[in-house]
Amino acid sequence: MKSSSYIEISRSAYKKNIRYLSRRIGKQVKFVSVVKGNAYGHGLETFVPMAEQTGIDYFAVFDTAEAEIVNRVKKPQTDLMITGFIDHQDLSWVIENNISFYVFNVERLKEAIEVAQNISMPARIHLELETGLYRTGIDNENFQQVIQLLKINKSHLFLEGVCTHFAGAESISNYYRIINQIQSFNNLVELLKYHGLQFQYRHCACSAAALTYPQTIMDLVRIGIAQYGFWPSQETKIHNQLSKGVEFKKDPLRQILSWKSKVMDIKNVPPGKFVSYSNSFFSSRNLIIASVPVGYTHGFNRSLSNRGKVLIRGKFAPVVGLVNMNMFLVDVTHIPFCHPGDEVVLIGAQGKRKITVSSFQEITNHLNYELLSHLPSIIPRKIIE
Ligand SMILES: *Cc1c(COP(=O)(O)O)cnc(C)c1O
Numbered sequence: 001m002k003s004s005s006y007i008e009i010s011r012s013a014y015k016k017n018i019r020y021l022s023r024r025i026g027k028q029v030k031f032v033s034v035v036k037g038n039a040y041g042h043g044l045e046t047f048v049p050m051a052e053q054t055g056i057d058y059f060a061v062f063d064t065a066e067a068e069i070v071n072r073v074k075k076p077q078t079d080l081m082i083t084g085f086i087d088h089q090d091l092s093w094v095i096e097n098n099i100s101f102y103v104f105n106v107e108r109l110k111e112a113i114e115v116a117q118n119i120s121m122p123a124r125i126h127l128e129l130e131t132g133l134y135r136t137g138i139d140n141e142n143f144q145q146v147i148q149l150l151k152i153n154k155s156h157l158f159l160e161g162v163c164t165h166f167a168g169a170e171s172i173s174n175y176y177r178i179i180n181q182i183q184s185f186n187n188l189v190e191l192l193k194y195h196g197l198q199f200q201y202r203h204c205a206c207s208a209a210a211l212t213y214p215q216t217i218m219d220l221v222r223i224g225i226a227q228y229g230f231w232p233s234q235e236t237k238i239h240n241q242l243s244k245g246v247e248f249k250k251d252p253l254r255q256i257l258s259w260k261s262k263v264m265d266i267k268n269v270p271p272g273k274f275v276s277y278s279n280s281f282f283s284s285r286n287l288i289i290a291s292v293p294v295g296y297t298h299g300f301n302r303s304l305s306n307r308g309k310v311l312i313r314g315k316f317a318p319v320v321g322l323v324n325m326n327m328f329l330v331d332v333t334h335i336p337f338c339h340p341g342d343e344v345v346l347i348g349a350q351g352k353r354k355i356t357v358s359s360f361q362e363i364t365n366h367l368n369y370e371l372l373s374h375l376p377s378i379i380p381r382k383i384i385e
Pocket of ligand 1: 205206208223224226232
């Protein structure tokens with residue numbers, strides 16, 4: 001291996017996640033795999049074909065740059081949607097490639113109609129409605145104008161979906177906000193139908209919504225974090241553990257990603273020495289220190305200095321001293337026979353032990369999203385069974 005670390009993606013773990021999620025969501029509901037942020041750090045080029053082999057036939061990305069990558073690696077018949085940013089000049093490429101996209105304001109709708117007309121191909125759109133997130137979405141005051149535009153320009157538009165997004169379905173503290181959003185979304189959908197508009201999919205559920213509020217599972221779900229084997233939050237996990245009918249002793253979701261490196265060097269440190277840069281770690285006795293060729297440039301956060309841990313020879317080894325740009329040190333005094341070339345697990349399992357992303361970061365699950373998506377795309381990814 002030329003790279004100092006690599007990422008493994010487990011196909012069998014992914015299959016298990018999809019099997020579990022499909023059972024929870026229902027076979028008749030369209031499953032859209034959300035792969036923004038380089039497939040939550042799993043690597044688009046590696047993840048997309050593997051997901052296709054598991055039966056996924058619809059992906060969602062955030063912008064045109066991500067759409068270009070997925071469009072290049074996906075099967076021709078696989079569907080793709082852009083939920084966020086598209087520059088005006090890229091809209092014709094999006095429409096030509098039959099990629100569906102969110103329309104969240106009047107300008108985007110007019111733009112879509114104009115480009116579709118110019119290139120004589122209908123724009124495949126999902127109308128994003130404001131229901132209480134106050135981020136993006138068609139506001140009430142523009143609703144009538146949007147309905148008129150949709151009615152007049154039917155030949156240039158294929159209204160594939162009507163959708164919204166929740167303001168934090170992973171936390172009970174947002175309960176009333178979410179319930180109001182669901183109500184508001186259902187009312188707006190009825191209003192669109194009343195005006196004679198037809199659409200294929202109503203959708204609003206992300207992982208947390210689908211797993212906590214079953215009524216949000218409509219015609220289509222947009223699943224991100226759960227397919228990678230993470231609960232959106234500890235609350236979502238506990239809610240699912242406690243609710244009748246879905247009791248589980250063993251976690252039904254499996255992390256599909258592991259991040260591994262190798263011991264680069266071993267060094268004896270006598271008592272009374274500062275280890276690595278600066279004076280943040282002091283040896284109080286004879287220590288054996290191993291260097292791991294991974295640093296903050298690779299996404300191993302500097303906040304893990306003197307706090308993180310890795311697995312070597314099936315045992316935990318604590319990070320000592322500061323995480324450097326390309327390297328950090330771990331204490332392996334308690335690990336017999338540790339030597340250069342030994343496998344180091346930064347995330348994932350080794351022997352009986354496991355490092356989850358959140359314990360790796362030692363804070364809340366919420367950081368799973370952030371930490372995963374910060375794994376640099378330059379680290380090689382490979383599929384394992
Ligand atoms: C990221 C995202 C999702 C998926 O969210 P998860 O919590 O990862 O399941 C769904 N919909 C939209 C619009 C998103 O941006």
